[in-house]
Amino acid sequence: MNKPYMSLxxxxxxxxxxxxxxxxxxxxxxxxxxxxxxxALRTAVTEAIRLARTIDENVMADKELD
Numbered sequence: 001m002n003k004p005y006m007s008l009x010x011x012x013x014x015x016x017x018x019x020x021x022x023x024x025x026x027x028x029x030x031x032x033x034x035x036x037x038x039x040a041l042r043t044a045v046t047e048a049i050r051l052a053r054t055i056d057e058n059v060m061a062d063k064e065l066d
Contacts, residue, residue: 011052018048
């Protein structure tokens with residue numbers, strides 16, 4: 001079998017989890033029009049990255065204190 005292999009880093013996994021929640025919430029709310037799934041996925045990823053950057057800019061993690 002020719003299965004794709006993927007190995008995500010912890011940061012990518014966190015972004016995947018956030019983006020999937022954003023996308024799922026829009027689906028449940030009926031905000032993803034038929035045929036608009038790809039654009040809605042891209043938007044969810046962009047928003048997850050924006051959230052991560054905002055957190056990184058405003059919160060100092062324990063390891064950043066060293």
